[in-house]
Amino acid sequence: MLLKDLFRKQRKYATIPSPEAKKEIPEGIMQKCPRCGTIMITKELEKNLKVCKSCGYHYSMTAPERIRSIVDEGRFFEYDEDMVSEDPLGFPEYKKKIKADMDKSGLKEAVITGEGTIGGYPTVIGVMDSRFRMGSMGSVVGEKIARAAGRAVDKQYPFILFSASGGARMQEGVLSLMQMAKTSAALEKMHRNGLLFVSVLTNPTTGGVSASFSSLGDINLAEPGALIGFAGRRVIEQTVRQKLPDDFQTAEFLLKHGQLDRVVPRHELRDTLIKILEFHAYGRETQ
Structure with missing residues (x-):
């Protein structure tokens, strides 16, 4: 063997995983x-x-995940679970997109409403899910929230609503915008009956949802860092011709400027809601 053969560089080969090996690691x-x-x-x-x-x-949390994290185990009963959107304006591809979102999310619409107990306190609950048409507010979303508020009045229960939405649903046009008035009127009826409405704004809560029911809570809470606002940053900057603060439209910015009562980390949210429900129940007992 020649001396040069002892110091010859060995070639390095890259190992490419086989398709079978790749399948062993779940996506x-x-x-x-x-x-x-x-x-x-x-x-x-x-x-x-x-x-x-x-x-x-x-x-972001899905609506089922949110319900499991807040409601006492096994104590949630859904309202209007078979209510689905139609296509009132004949908007191109709308029915196909609704079907795709149903298949993807396993939901019938962008909000789940029902009743359950939180810390033992019976409560009407609504949770929006951004996987379904970005949580946009169509006729069914507005109707389910208005009906939930109506049931809260009938049962004399408080109502807790978790918002997560891109705003009004463009495929339903003015019918979507009408839900702002309908839900606001339903919440006003709760107010006249002395019932508690707690709004919890999560990321994101924007457009017509932020301009209507999500901002009408007797107590308005939000999760840290949640995007909350009506129009987008660029539109506002072009309108007012000013550079906006970096934290503009965050939960922390809104708390600082008086539009929220508290920003609550997710791990503290259930206990916070239980305390609020306890105060409300005690107040009604002493009236």
């Missing part, structure tokens, strides 16, 4: 935090109520 098993970049196991993230352990970033 979605890990998630990367969009704020700090921390990579987390999805199951661990879900156990932590979808809050990043490194920076506290609050991921």
Whole structure:
């Protein structure tokens, strides 16, 4: 053997995983935090109520996840679960998009309403889900929320509503905008009956939803970092011809300027709601 053969560089070969090996790692098993970049196991993230352990970033929750995190176990009974959207304006592709969202989310519409107990206190509950048409407010969303408020009056229960929405649903035009008035009127009836309405604004709560029922709570809460506003930043800057603050339209900005009562981290939200319900129940007993 020649001396040069002893020092010959060995070629390095890259190993390409086979399709079978790739299938062994389930898709979605890990998630990367969009704020700090921390990579987390999805199951661990879900156990932590979808809050990043490194920076506290609050991921979006589905409506079923939210209900499980807030309501006493096994104590939720859904209202109007078979109510679905029609296509009143004959908007192109609308029915197909509704069907696709149903298949993707497993929901019939962008809000789930019902009643349950929180800390033992019976409550009417509504939870919007941004997976369904970005939580947009169509006729069915408005009708379900108005009916939930009506049932709260009939049963003399408080009403807690979690908002997550891109605003009015463009495929229903003016019929969507009418839901702003309808839901507001239903909540006014609750107010006249001395019933508690707690609005919890999550990320995002925008457009016609933020301009109507989500801002009408006797107590308005929000999750940290939630985007809350009516029009987009660029539209407002072009209108007022001014540069807006970096934290503009965040929950913290709105709290500072008096539009929210409190920003509550997700881990504290259930206990906070129980305290509010306890105060409300005690107040009604002493009247």
